[in-house]
Amino acid sequence: MTFAASRPTPATLAGRLGVLCSRAWQSQALTRVVSLALFAGLTAWVLMVFRDYGISNDEPVQHTYGQLLWQWYGSGFKDDRAFHYINLYLYGGLFDLIAAGLEPYVSLPVYDLRHLISAGFGLAGLVAVWRWTKLLAGEKTAILAVAILAVTGMYGGAMFTHTKDVPFAATMAWSVYLVTCVAAALPGLPSWRTVAGLGFAVGCALGLRVGGVFAIFYLGLTIVAAGVIHRDVRLVARLVLRLVPAGLITLTVMALAWPWSVLPPTNLFEAMGAFSHFSFDLSTLINGKDVPIGEVPGFYMSEYLLIKLPDVALLGLIAAIPFGVLALLRANAEDRRRALVFLPLVLALAVPVVFTLAEHPPLYNGIRHFLFVIPPATIAAALGIAALWRAALRVSPGLGFATAAVAGSLFAFNAASFVALHPYEYVGYNQLVGGLAGADGRFEGDYWSATIREAATELREGVEAHPPAKPYKVAICAEDGQVQPFLGPDLELTESWDDADFLLTARNVGCDNLVPGLTYRTISRLGVPLAMVVDLRARHSPIVEPLPWDDDADPDTPAVSFHGPGSATVARKVP
Structure with missing residues (x-):
C-alpha cells in the first residue's frame, strides 16, 4: 500500500502564516x-x-x-x-x-x-x-x-x-x-x-x-x-x-x-x-x-x-x-x-x-x-x-x-x-505647506545658521586645491565661533566686507543678496538652497580671473539669491 503526501493548499499556507503573525504580534518577548x-x-x-x-x-x-x-x-x-x-x-x-x-x-x-x-x-x-x-x-x-x-x-x-x-x-x-x-x-x-x-x-x-x-x-x-x-x-x-x-x-x-x-x-x-514680556529688535x-x-x-x-x-x-x-x-x-x-x-x-x-x-x-x-x-x-x-x-x-x-x-x-x-x-x-516641514520647498520664504529656515559649517568646509577644500599666495579674507554673516574651527590656514576672518574675498552666509539671515558676487558653492537639501559661499575676488582686481560657477551636486538647485545684486551679478572691473 502506498500513501500520497498531501500538499498544503494556498489557503492552508495563508492560515499558517496568519497564525504565526498573530503569535508574533502577541509575543511580549518579541515586542x-x-x-x-x-x-x-x-x-x-x-x-x-x-x-x-x-x-x-x-x-x-x-x-x-x-x-x-x-x-x-x-x-x-x-x-x-x-x-x-x-x-x-x-x-x-x-x-x-x-x-x-x-x-x-x-x-x-x-x-x-x-x-x-x-x-x-x-x-x-x-x-x-x-x-x-x-x-x-x-x-x-x-x-x-x-x-x-x-x-x-x-x-x-x-x-x-x-x-x-x-x-x-x-x-x-x-x-x-x-x-x-x-x-x-x-x-x-x-x-x-x-x-x-x-x-x-x-x-x-x-x-x-x-x-x-x-x-x-x-x-x-x-x-x-x-x-x-x-x-x-x-x-x-x-x-x-x-x-x-x-x-x-x-x-x-x-x-x-x-x-x-x-x-x-x-x-x-x-x-x-x-x-x-521680553522683547528686543528681532523679526520672525x-x-x-x-x-x-x-x-x-x-x-x-x-x-x-x-x-x-x-x-x-x-x-x-x-x-x-x-x-x-x-x-x-x-x-x-x-x-x-x-x-x-x-x-x-x-x-x-x-x-x-x-x-x-x-x-x-x-x-x-x-x-x-x-x-x-x-x-x-x-x-x-x-x-x-x-x-x-x-x-x-x-x-x-x-x-x-x-x-x-x-x-x-x-x-x-x-x-x-x-x-x-x-x-x-x-x-524640515510637512506637506501641509508643501514640505521644505513650500515653506521656503514663508516660514523660518536655518535660524541657527548651522549650514555655515558645511559652507566653510566646502570653501576650505576648494582653496586647498589651489592654495593662494596669501590667505584669503572671509566675511561671515554669523558668529565668528561658528566658522573659525572649520577654516584652514589659507582663510582668515575679516570684519570688513569691503576687503573680503569670500562671504559665507545662510539664507535665513538675509545676507545672501547684499553683496554683488558669484555663487561659489551652494549648500542645499531637497532642491532648496540653505547657505552659500559668495566669491567676491573680482571686486579687488582689474584682471578678471576665471571664477568657478556654483558646483552644487544637485543641478536643480537654483542660485541662492533671487533678488537684488547677490549671486545673480558678478561685479567685474574693467582693466
Missing part, C-alpha cells in the same frame, strides 16, 4: 526585543552622526555661561559674573554646567562634546516617551511613538544643536510621565521611587528653563481632578503630603543648576515675568511676512507646531481627537477614574497652546521655545494611529491592512525626508 533593537539603533545613529552638526549661534555664549557658573562654585561663591552675563542668568545652567565640567576630561572638540551630551538628553527623552506611552497604551504603541519622534526633525534632528530646547523637552517628558505615574497609582499613593523621580525631573527642568513650572501646574491640576473624580478631599491632602519630598528635591536640584534663581528666591518670579518669518517678535499673533506657536510635525503625526492627531472625545462621552464613572492617567498628556499638549493663544507672548524661531510640546503631541498621535487601526480592523481585516499601509507609507516618507535633510533635519 521587547523590538524595543531594545530600536533604542540600540538610535544610540548607534547618535554615535555615528553627532560630529556632523554645525555650531549654533547661541552655543559660544551658553558654554561661557557654564564656565562662569563653575567659577562661581570654585571661588567659594564670590565670583558672581554668571549672575550678570548678558541675559543668560535668566536660564538654568544644568546643561552648560555638565558640558563645561566635562570639557577638560573628554578628548573631543568642545562643540562636538556639547552635541553628544545634547543628543544624550534627547535619547533620555525618547526613553521617557517610551515609558509614558507604554503606561497609557502598551509597548507596541510606545514603539510607534518613539519611532515617529525619532524622525521628527524638530526633535530627532534638533537634539544635537538645540542644547537648551531638547534637554528641556526631555526633562519635561520625564516630569509629565512621572505625574502620570502619580495618577496611575490612584486612589493609592505613588511610590517613594516615583516621588523622588518626580522631584529630580522637575528640578532638572527648572534647572534648564523657568518653563518647568508648567510641570508643577499639570501636577496641581491632576491632584485637584483626582479629588473631584474620587470625591475625596482627604485624598488630595494625602497626595500633597506624600509629594512634599518631591518639592524639596526639586528646589535642591534647581538651586544647584541655577543658583541665581534662589539668590534671592524672588528671582524665580522675575524670570517668569521676563519671559512673558510667518506666512511670508517679517513680523517683530513682540507683534506675533497668538496662533504663531500653534501654526508652527502643525506644520513642523511629520505627516504621519498629523494623521494620528486627526484621529486621536474624535476617538478621545467619543471615549470620554461613553465613559461611566469607573472609566473616568481610569482615564485620569490621560489627563497629564492632555494638559501637556493643550495648556501651552491655550497659553500662547491667550497671552500672545513674544516668540521667534518657530516652535523652538515650545519644543517640549512635541513629545506629548507625538504620543497623542501614536494613540490616534493605534485607535484608528483597531477601529478599521473591527470593520474588516482588509481595511485594517490598508490603514496600516497608509500610516506606514507616511512614516517611510517622513523618514526618507529626515535622512535627506541630514544634518539639517530641523529645517
Whole structure:
C-alpha cells in the first residue's frame, strides 16, 4: 500500500502564516526585543552622526555661561559674573554646567562634546516617551511613538544643536510621565521611587528653563481632578503630603543648576515675568511676512507646531481627537477614574497652546521655545494611529491592512525626508505647506545658521586645491565661533566686507543678496538652497580671473539669491 503526501493548499499556507503573525504580534518577548533593537539603533545613529552638526549661534555664549557658573562654585561663591552675563542668568545652567565640567576630561572638540551630551538628553527623552506611552497604551504603541519622534526633525534632528530646547523637552517628558505615574497609582499613593523621580525631573527642568513650572501646574491640576473624580478631599491632602519630598528635591536640584534663581528666591518670579514680556529688535518669518517678535499673533506657536510635525503625526492627531472625545462621552464613572492617567498628556499638549493663544507672548524661531510640546503631541498621535487601526480592523481585516499601509507609507516618507535633510533635519516641514520647498520664504529656515559649517568646509577644500599666495579674507554673516574651527590656514576672518574675498552666509539671515558676487558653492537639501559661499575676488582686481560657477551636486538647485545684486551679478572691473 502506498500513501500520497498531501500538499498544503494556498489557503492552508495563508492560515499558517496568519497564525504565526498573530503569535508574533502577541509575543511580549518579541515586542521587547523590538524595543531594545530600536533604542540600540538610535544610540548607534547618535554615535555615528553627532560630529556632523554645525555650531549654533547661541552655543559660544551658553558654554561661557557654564564656565562662569563653575567659577562661581570654585571661588567659594564670590565670583558672581554668571549672575550678570548678558541675559543668560535668566536660564538654568544644568546643561552648560555638565558640558563645561566635562570639557577638560573628554578628548573631543568642545562643540562636538556639547552635541553628544545634547543628543544624550534627547535619547533620555525618547526613553521617557517610551515609558509614558507604554503606561497609557502598551509597548507596541510606545514603539510607534518613539519611532515617529525619532524622525521628527524638530526633535530627532534638533537634539544635537538645540542644547537648551531638547534637554528641556526631555526633562519635561520625564516630569509629565512621572505625574502620570502619580495618577496611575490612584486612589493609592505613588511610590517613594516615583516621588523622588518626580522631584529630580522637575528640578532638572527648572534647572534648564523657568518653563518647568508648567510641570508643577499639570501636577496641581491632576491632584485637584483626582479629588473631584474620587470625591475625596482627604485624598488630595494625602497626595500633597506624600509629594512634599518631591518639592524639596526639586528646589535642591534647581538651586544647584541655577543658583541665581534662589539668590534671592524672588528671582524665580522675575524670570517668569521676563519671559512673558521680553522683547528686543528681532523679526520672525510667518506666512511670508517679517513680523517683530513682540507683534506675533497668538496662533504663531500653534501654526508652527502643525506644520513642523511629520505627516504621519498629523494623521494620528486627526484621529486621536474624535476617538478621545467619543471615549470620554461613553465613559461611566469607573472609566473616568481610569482615564485620569490621560489627563497629564492632555494638559501637556493643550495648556501651552491655550497659553500662547491667550497671552500672545513674544516668540521667534518657530516652535523652538515650545519644543517640549512635541513629545506629548507625538504620543497623542501614536494613540490616534493605534485607535484608528483597531477601529478599521473591527470593520474588516482588509481595511485594517490598508490603514496600516497608509500610516506606514507616511512614516517611510517622513523618514526618507529626515535622512535627506541630514544634518539639517530641523529645517524640515510637512506637506501641509508643501514640505521644505513650500515653506521656503514663508516660514523660518536655518535660524541657527548651522549650514555655515558645511559652507566653510566646502570653501576650505576648494582653496586647498589651489592654495593662494596669501590667505584669503572671509566675511561671515554669523558668529565668528561658528566658522573659525572649520577654516584652514589659507582663510582668515575679516570684519570688513569691503576687503573680503569670500562671504559665507545662510539664507535665513538675509545676507545672501547684499553683496554683488558669484555663487561659489551652494549648500542645499531637497532642491532648496540653505547657505552659500559668495566669491567676491573680482571686486579687488582689474584682471578678471576665471571664477568657478556654483558646483552644487544637485543641478536643480537654483542660485541662492533671487533678488537684488547677490549671486545673480558678478561685479567685474574693467582693466
